[in-house]
Amino acid sequence: MPNTSHDDDRIEAKFGELRGLREGALIAYLTGGDPDPKTFLANSTALIEGGADIVEIGIPFSDPIADGPVIQASSMRALSNGTTPLRILDMIRELSTEFPVPFVVLSYYNPILAMGLGRFLQKARESGVDGIVVPDLPVEESEEFRNLSLKHNVDTIYLAAPNTSRTRLRTVLDKSKGFLYLVSLYGVTGPRDSLSPQALEAVRAVKSLARGKIPVSVGFGISQPEHVSAVIQSGADGAIVGSALVRIVGNHLDDPSDAETQLKKTVQSLKEATRLSSN
Amino acid sequence: MKKHAEPRTYSKPGKFGKYGGQYVPETLMEPLRALEEAYNRFSRDPSFKKELAGWLDDFAGRPTPLYLASNLTRHVGGARIYLKREDLLHSGAHKINNTLGQALLAKKMGKRRIIAETGAGQHGVATAMACAALGLHAEVYMGSEDMDRQKLNVYRMKMLGAKVHPVESGSKTLKDAISEALRDWVTNVQDTYYLLGSVVGPHPYPTMVRDYQSVIGKEARKQILRQEGKLPKAIVACVGGGSNSIGIFHSFLHEVDVDLYGVEAGGESLSPGQNAAPLVAGREGVLHGMMTYVLQDEVGQVQTTRSISAGLDYPGVGPEHAFLMTAGRAKYVTVSNEEALEAFESLSQLEGIMPALESAHAISYAMKLAKSLGTKDSIIVNLSGRGDKDLEIIAKHLPR
Ligand SMILES: Cc1ncc(COP(=O)(O)O)c(C=O)c1O
Numbered sequence: 001m002p003n004t005s006h007d008d009d010r011i012e013a014k015f016g017e018l019r020g021l022r023e024g025a026l027i028a029y030l031t032g033g034d035p036d037p038k039t040f041l042a043n044s045t046a047l048i049e050g051g052a053d054i055v056e057i058g059i060p061f062s063d064p065i066a067d068g069p070v071i072q073a074s075s076m077r078a079l080s081n082g083t084t085p086l087r088i089l090d091m092i093r094e095l096s097t098e099f100p101v102p103f104v105v106l107s108y109y110n111p112i113l114a115m116g117l118g119r120f121l122q123k124a125r126e127s128g129v130d131g132i133v134v135p136d137l138p139v140e141e142s143e144e145f146r147n148l149s150l151k152h153n154v155d156t157i158y159l160a161a162p163n164t165s166r167t168r169l170r171t172v173l174d175k176s177k178g179f180l181y182l183v184s185l186y187g188v189t190g191p192r193d194s195l196s197p198q199a200l201e202a203v204r205a206v207k208s209l210a211r212g213k214i215p216v217s218v219g220f221g222i223s224q225p226e227h228v229s230a231v232i233q234s235g236a237d238g239a240i241v242g243s244a245l246v247r248i249v250g251n252h253l254d255d256p257s258d259a260e261t262q263l264k265k266t267v268q269s270l271k272e273a274t275r276l277s278s279n
Numbered sequence: 280m281k282k283h284a285e286p287r288t289y290s291k292p293g294k295f296g297k298y299g300g301q302y303v304p305e306t307l308m309e310p311l312r313a314l315e316e317a318y319n320r321f322s323r324d325p326s327f328k329k330e331l332a333g334w335l336d337d338f339a340g341r342p343t344p345l346y347l348a349s350n351l352t353r354h355v356g357g358a359r360i361y362l363k364r365e366d367l368l369h370s371g372a373h374k375i376n377n378t379l380g381q382a383l384l385a386k387k388m389g390k391r392r393i394i395a396e397t398g399a400g401q402h403g404v405a406t407a408m409a410c411a412a413l414g415l416h417a418e419v420y421m422g423s424e425d426m427d428r429q430k431l432n433v434y435r436m437k438m439l440g441a442k443v444h445p446v447e448s449g450s451k452t453l454k455d456a457i458s459e460a461l462r463d464w465v466t467n468v469q470d471t472y473y474l475l476g477s478v479v480g481p482h483p484y485p486t487m488v489r490d491y492q493s494v495i496g497k498e499a500r501k502q503i504l505r506q507e508g509k510l511p512k513a514i515v516a517c518v519g520g521g522s523n524s525i526g527i528f529h530s531f532l533h534e535v536d537v538d539l540y541g542v543e544a545g546g547e548s549l550s551p552g553q554n555a556a557p558l559v560a561g562r563e564g565v566l567h568g569m570m571t572y573v574l575q576d577e578v579g580q581v582q583t584t585r586s587i588s589a590g591l592d593y594p595g596v597g598p599e600h601a602f603l604m605t606a607g608r609a610k611y612v613t614v615s616n617e618e619a620l621e622a623f624e625s626l627s628q629l630e631g632i633m634p635a636l637e638s639a640h641a642i643s644y645a646m647k648l649a650k651s652l653g654t655k656d657s658i659i660v661n662l663s664g665r666g667d668k669d670l671e672i673i674a675k676h677l678p679r
Contacts, residue, residue: 062580063454063566065461066304072448084578109302109565114579136302136565159308163468168308183306187466 008153010102010130011178014053015215015237024274025179025238026228027104027217028052028216028267030053031060031074031256033083034249039256041091043249046260048099050267053274056133056240059107061087066135068190070243073102073250085111085120091126096128102225104131104157104178117145121152131155133179139168139175160206162198169209179215179238182206184222191223191244192260200234207235224275232274238274284405293482294606295602301481301663303568310468317388322490327387332382334379335494337562338412339369341376345502345659350629358512358652362487362647362662363499363527372635372664373495373523374405374476380491385472395474396420396460398453398519399589400432401635401664402476407439414634417441420459421450424588450583453593457567462506477520478597481568485597492526499659500530506658513538513648517641518558518660519590520612523598523663528609530594538610541600542644544586547611549577555584557596558604558611564595571598587672589638590664606667614640622646623666635664636673 018025027049033040047055060075060083067075085107092103093213105124112120112134124132133156137145137175139158149156155178160169163184182203199218206216218231219240228239245263252259292315293299301311321327335341343364352360365373378395385393393415394401397403403419410417419436423445426433436443448457457480464473477494478485514531516524518541531537536568546554554560557572564573566581574582574594584592603609614622619636622643627633634642638661647659652658 062449063458065567066465067457068462069448076449084579110575110581111579112577113564114577121497122548135304138301138305138308139304140299140308141302159305159670161304161309163309164305165309172379183304188462224357230624 011054011104011155012215014102015179018053022276024232024236024276025053025089025215025217026051026267026271026274027054027056027240028245029056029058029106029240029242030249031058031071031078031246032088033060033078033081034074035077036081036254037087037091039259041094042256042260043263044095046263047245048101048269050264051271052101054102054104054238055095056104056106057088059088059105059111060070061108061111064108067186068243068246070191070250071189074246078245085115086123089123089129092129092204093127099141102130103128104133105129106133108139109134117148121148121154125152125154125265129154131157133157133159134161135182139171159183162186162202166209169206173210173214176214179217180206180210180216181240182216182236183220184218187220187221189220189243191247192221195230196221199231203231203234203236225269228270228273232276239274242249286546293486294607295599296554296606298481298570299485300570300591300599301568302565302570303481304465306465306468306557310464310579311481312484315385318483318487321384321387327383329656331383333384335376336479339379340367341494342498345499347506348630352649354625354629355646357647357649358656358658360649361503361511361657361659363495363659364662365495365523366632366634366638366662366665368399370405370536371667372401373387373492373526374402374409376494376526377476377488377491377522378402378405378409378474381474381487381650382406384411384416386413386415388472390472390555393417393474394420394460394463394471396453397475397476398456399668400425400426400429400436401590401668403436403441403443404432404439406474407436407441410441411439412561413543416578418444420444420446420456422446422450422456422465424451425453428589429668434657441513449476452583454581461567475551475578476557476598477522478525479520479567479569479595484584485569485599487521489525489529490598492522495523495661496528496530499527502655503659510534510537511659512578512652512656513540513658514661515540515542515645515648517542517637517663518600520624520638521600523661525597525599527659527661532608539603539608540644540648541609541611542640543613544588544591544640546586547616551582553585554613555586555591555593556613558600559613561594565568565581566595569595569598571595571601572582583634587619588640588669590635590637591640592647612644614643616642619672623625624677632662633666634662635666636669
């Protein structure tokens with residue numbers, strides 16, 4: 001374990017802290033600026049107050065090829081009110097000044113390229129971003145990006161899928177920092193009623209290769225507390241919940257304060273499911 | 280024009296200089312690897328090549344003629360204008376060269392479920408035809424906007440046995456149909472083959488589709504040498520995703536004295552949202568798995584496109600074109616909606632050939648170019664498709 005100051009490697013530190021408590025991490029996702037900046041800030045606060053260990057904020061993109069209808073719709077809502085990457089980073093800065101949780105940004109590659117890799121990463125770091133996930137940037141294409149991320153102290157979180165070969169998995173584990181994002185299923189993001197048949201097997205396979213060198217968090221399709229406890233019990237270090245939360249935002253466009261209450265309650269029950277001792 | 284760029288200078292498989300690559304979700308890395316491996320294996324397999332050549336000749340109608348448009352040449356007054364008649368192919372466009380190649384490959388790979396995207400419906404129809412002929416099941420994603428604009432092609436696909444999925448996301452056009460096809464593929468990687476319709480997307484598609492379309496240039500080169508006794512001064516082709524153009528360019532890439540012109544859709548104007556000209560009006564970016572030129576705003580959101588020809592309506596372009604442009608080997612220009620319509624009318628009335636609106640863009644530029652050249656020179660225009668599919672739109676603009 002690297003020596004962690006308060007500012008650097010906050011993601012790894014968070015996982016370390018949770019390990020001591022025999023808990024998995026609950027990573028809660030919302031799309032930045034959805035449905036408007038003010039509601040988004042209030043909703044993010046609700047996630048944190050509900051007990052999210054790490055907050056993941058998506059930068060909306062016009063062509064989100066890895067996302068299902070729920071996150072597509074949220075991206076459209078955010079874009080139509082003029083959300084830009086810079087405005088999202090500003091909002092993260094507001095949140096990170098107030099709350100000590102680690103922040104992860106999820107962005108497709110093009111908005112990052114458009115800002116310039118170095119400039120984006122520097123801004124992200126200054127705004128309190130600890131890690132970044134780029135769903136359309138596999139390790140093979142990301143040497144420059146990874147080098148700059150290291151330089152700016154932003155963890156590069158790569159993804160692994162159920163069909164990632166063992167050889168690739170070794171590389172992906174080796175290049176990932178903060179945690180590895182394990183995609184639990186064949187498909188795009190979106191809430192599913194049950195855990196995919198590949199999920200638990202994939203967790204065990206990846207954990208056996210990761211050997212404690214890097215935490216593994218599972219995402220895509222995780223929407224219920226049962227899903228969270230199942231992946232944590234089979235060895236995952238964290239569970240990522242996105243569409244199930246974004247759906248709450250989308251279902252409460254007319255009564256945003258209801259969304260806050262619901263988000264907080266949902267996150268509380270998801271967080272409860274990460275506690276190994278109480279399961 | 281600098282003309283040093285050759286395929287040999289491509290840095291590694293799937294890269295054209297800095298362009299191309301595989302910017303895709305992790306789940307697609309393994310199927311792309313398997314596809315590349317199968318493609319490499321079968322592209323060297325003599326029995327596969329023979330079987331494909333048989334389909335191209337007997338089913339699609341190859342070789343296509345290289346036709347001297349003598350009336351048009353006389354009308355323009357300049358270089359002799361030859362038309363590579365891809366419009367005479369079964370399905371009415373060059374798209375069938377690619378769908379036959381990939382459908383046969385899919386069959387060899389043991390995949391029975393084929394998915395495809397389509398804009399105007401030409402690639403969808405060509406996919407449905409190839410799949411019907413080869414006994415495969417085709418499902419085509421098409422933006423709901425495009426389905427409204429191209430009702431006849433929707434009917435054709437259905438009659439040919441394909442299932443058509445309306446795409447309601449994003450701008451409900453071709454780019455969203457590609458995104459939706461990629462999402463389907465991510466979900467059904469194990470049994471599904473994604474049959475992409477142009478030289479776009481992640482590696483190996485830009486290379487593979489180019490190779491399947493290269494038959495156009497191989498024939499054209501032999502034909503022009505036989506008919507003219509020398510190489511042409513220039514090649515002109517329209518560029519949507521870029522497959523008919525790269526298909527005819529490729530056999531002339533090393534001939535530094537042959538100028539290559541790609542014609543993009545200038546639409547109404549070159550202002551944002553009014554055209555489909557990423558090489559002329561866009562900048563570098565990543566879309567649909569490739570690094571290339573993309574029409575986008577300052578913060579990297581992809582812009583919607585507008586062109587009278589649905590087949591050119593795409594905000595990205597094949598990465599090899601981005602390379603050929605930045606290396607100075609090919610030149611990219613635009614032709615407006617209005618100019619394309621004028622060229623449609625000219626070719627119809629002077630030659631008795633109604634070009635697809637896409638191809639009319641190439642005809643228009645070729646007419647300008649021919650005028651600037653001497654009568655001893657020749658140029659080849661790739662007539663990528665026939666205009667029947669566009670008559671409804673054209674009749675609105677050019678009433679009779
Ligand atoms: C006749 C015709 N020409 C050209 C195109 C543009 O595609 P590409 O640039 O890949 O040749 C299309 C696409 O639908 C087409 O139907």
